[in-house]
Amino acid sequence: MPENTWDRLKRARIVRVLLVYFGAAWGVLEVADLLQDSLSLPDWVVPVALLLLLIGLVVIVSTAFVQATPGTEQKQDAGELPGAWEVDPKDIAESLKKGKLPHLTWGRSILGGVFAFWFLFGLAGLYVVIKDRGESFAPVPAVAGEAAEGIAVVPFTVRGEEFVMFREGMVDLLSTNLDDVGGYRTIDSRTVLARWDEAVAEGEIADLATRLEVARAAGARYVIDGTVMAIGDGVRLAADVYDVESGREVGSGQVEGPADSIGSLASRLGVQTLQALLAEDGGEGVTARAAMSLTTASLPALKAYLEGEAYYRQADFDRAIEAYERALVEDPEMALAHFRLGDAYGWAENIGSDRGMEHLAEAQRLGDRLSNRDRAIMDGTMALLVGDISAVDDVREVTRRYPDDPDAWFLLSEFYFHYWSDLQLDWEDLGRVFERPVELEPSFAPYYIHMFEYAVIHRDTAAARRALEGLRPLNARRQEALELVHGLVLGDSTRQAEAAAAVPDLRDDVLEDAYIDLWLTAGRPVAMEPIFLELQRRRHPAGGNLAWLYLTAGKADAALSATPDGGWTSMWIPYAVDRTLEPLPSDYLEQILQRDNCGPAAEAPIHCLITLGAYYAEQGKEEQLETLLDDMRSGAAEAAAEGRERSAEMLTLAADALDAYGWAKNGDRVEPGGAIQKLEDLAFTGLPPSIWVRWWLGELHLEDGQPGDAVVYLESLRGSGVPHVANFLLGRAYTELGEREKARAAYVRFVQAWEEADADLPQLQEARAALEELLAG
Known part of the structure; x- marks a missing residue:
């Protein structure tokens, strides 16, 4: 019986052939589009490629039918026709001489397609060469337009x-x-x-x-x-x-x-x-306005300064510092170089960098060489570094006077980013101030960093990606590090795994740049674990913060195991585990929380002294607390005599706060002007001890049945080193206030952060039970 069309289609396996062809066609179109963009090929390349693919579709379907024709296989085996995958150029030539269409084989059809597209792209490339004399294919530096x-x-x-x-x-x-x-x-x-x-x-x-x-x-x-x-x-x-x-x-x-x-x-x-x-x-590397403050007579100083500005724009602060320092070797009184160097140290080291403040102080001394606007921004930057939050009103005034100045807006965003809790701002409403500098100067890389961090904190994947896309053309040094953070914190499970797997092969500087404050990832602390583990493996100092990460993630044993041997965190982690996760043996704490471990008060890390003082106050060790307070006040006097006013101020504030906390825990906290009032007066100073004060006040107000007052202080703790404390207690406070939505949000943040926490921790069990009840209601 003769073979019908349907039988021929089945023999030709036409469905399989079409699937393979359409997949290959999609790949060809993608390549054509990519080449057109990257090599500036003419607009007709993709339409012509589509036309060739349509012609190719006809050829491929015809080849399938020819190869499925009854008797074709026998003739190929007998040598009367070329094999299914043979090209046989000689047979093609003979067929063409006779005026016949060559026999269709898979080899000939595929080779014909390859030749057609080779000819298309070759012709398009030749067109570009003739049109622009080869500039589109030249290395970037060789093109005059660049x-x-x-x-x-x-x-x-x-x-x-x-x-x-x-x-x-x-x-x-x-x-x-x-x-x-x-x-x-x-x-x-x-x-x-x-x-x-x-x-x-x-x-x-x-x-x-x-x-x-x-x-x-x-x-x-x-x-x-x-x-x-x-x-x-x-x-x-x-x-x-x-x-x-x-x-x-x-x-x-x-x-x-x-x-x-x-x-x-x-x-x-x-x-x-x-x-x-x-x-x-x-x-x-320098704005036209800033050029008015370039008061140097040294061309080498100016060249080095401008080199530093170019690095600063790329957020490569280490190289910027080296260039600014070269500028100051040539001209030690170049005020703008001191100003920028101080700012760069604030990025490279920390916001309270001593070297940064030294150069900013020198810039202030030379302030008459700066424009009025630069002097105002410099004074605001100095206030930012020393924690003088009262200066934020002056910075706001600068943005009102110069609404088109990106540096002014960026300085305001710096105040909001680092001191939002001290300024009692609503963190949820601050996004606009981070976007404004980027709108005004989109080619300045440092402006994107806080914009990115704010997006990550809010788990806003789209906003974080926009910030990264804005950074990409600027060749910013931190791009690789921020991409890593994006993958670890905001990526899906596949992207997180890929980012974590890449960590061991990354350079130290990438991991250092990715080391952002733990509160940035408070929504999921364990996301940053691969970075800290690798830093610890490399014996990098930042690896010591792995214990703090485990603390905020509710992993008590892991936090204690990762606690470094020296430094104030060797006291802080055991104290915080006992205080916020689970009780530790009293004799173990007594052995670790020793006064000698902090060193002389005038030189000691302020948090070491406060950790010790808080422990004394909470354990009712009034004599030890009094002795510590005397040491701290003597240390403050010593620091003041040496001209270290900021150290003296912090020691005095910390001593006053611990004194009031001791009375609040062990004395009368009800009398007017008593301990609670003293603590409230110290709660929003912008200095490090105030974080502890807000923690204490949040707990004390909750204990006194005043959840409304507690919320004021606990909300400001969400950006501190103990976000788990803040979110857990906020859940309780809002529940007592009857604000179910806010209570639910606080408990969700807490449970999400503790996704890998020790299962037997009572706080986790309480939060899950409370959340279940709130969701059911």
Whole structure:
């Protein structure tokens, strides 16, 4: 019986053939789209590729039918036809000579498709080469459009026979001095002089239009034109900077000095002309406004400073610090370099960096060299680093006076990010202040960092991804680290596993940059465990914080096992485990919480002393507490005598707070002006001891049946080192207040953070039971 169409389709396995073809076609279109974007291929590439694929579909279906025709296989076996996968070019040639269509085989069809697309992409590439002379395929630095703005220094007008050699000599001096500074490049002096010789006859004095034309012909955007003039025994150098296209004067400079110092005078003149350019459009690495504060006469200092600015813009703070320090070697009184160096140390070390504050203090001393706006921002930055939260109103005023200044907005966001709890702000409503600097200056990498961190804290995957996408074109050093954090904290299970697996192969600096404060991942502390484990394996100091991570995750035994041998955390972790997770043997705590472990009060870590004092107050050890308080007040006096006012202030505040806490735990807390009131007066100072005070007040108010007062202090603890305490107690407080939604949210945060906590911890059992009841209601 003759074979019908349906039998032929089944023999041809047409469904399988079409599935394979459509999969291959999708891959071809993806490659075509990628090549079109990356190589700037013409717009017709993808439509033509689609047309070829449609033609190919007809060929492939025909090949399937031909190969499924009865008798084809027998003829192939007998050698009468080429095999199913043979190409056999000789047979193709013979068929074409006879005017016949060559027999369709899979080999011939596939080879024909490969050739068609090879021809398509080759033709498209040839089109690009002819159209733009190969620029699209050239390495990035070789493409003229990627070159920095060019400056042409044309021959100076000389007045004074003894300086005639500097007519062209200034071209060489300034071209060399200004090249690759601030993102500009100088046109090679030989090129400029060649264009000059073409346009200006020997002995002729060129007018401005001619000088602009020479610079234009040399490929420059700006031209520097000037004079060398003898004045008595000295010399005066003057220069004007013009925009080549508009002919507008951008700025000018003038210096005078001894005739035998013309080289140093040329350097000073170069500084002035460069400042004029930077003030015009900012160049690379400095804003036009900041250029007004670049008061240095040293070109090497200026070059190093601008190099530091370029690194700072990429959030590469270590390299920025090195460059700023080189600038200060050349000019120790460059106020803006001290200012930026202090700020960079705040990023590289911590917000309270001693070295950072030293340089900011020096910048303040030299403040008369800064613009009023820079001086206001510098004063605000100094207040930020020392924890003077009262200055936030001044910073707000700066943003009102200069609403288009991204530095001002960024400083305000810094205050909000680091001191939102002390300022009693609603953390949920702060997103806008982190976005504003990025809107004003989207090419400045540090602006994106807090924006990213805020998004991660809120578990806003889309916002965090937007921040990363904004950073990517800026070549920011921290990009890799932030991508890692995004994967670990916000990724799905697959992405988390991939990020964790990548950690052992990452450089130290990537892991260091990924080490963000634990409260950033308070929603899921264990997400950062791979980083801390690796840092601990490498014996990196930051690895000691693994114990703190386990503490916030509700893993008591793991926290104690990971506790470092030295430092104040060797006391803090056992204390905090006993205080917030599960009771520890009293003799064990007595052995660890020893006064000698903190060292002299004037030099001791403030949290070490507070840990010890809190333990004494809670255990009713009043004599030991009194002795400690005497030591702390003596230490404060010693620090003040040595000029360490901030240390003295913190010791005094901590001593007063511990004194009041001792009375609250062991004395009368009801009398007017009593212990509770004293603690409330110290709760929002912006200094480290105030975090402890808010913890104590939250608990004390709950114990006294005042959940409304407790909430004020507990909400501010969500961004502290004990977020688990804050969320658990907030759940209780809001439940007592009848605010079920807020209670439910607090318990959800607590349970999520303790997803891998020790199962027998009573807080976890209580939170789960309370949450179940709240959800049922």
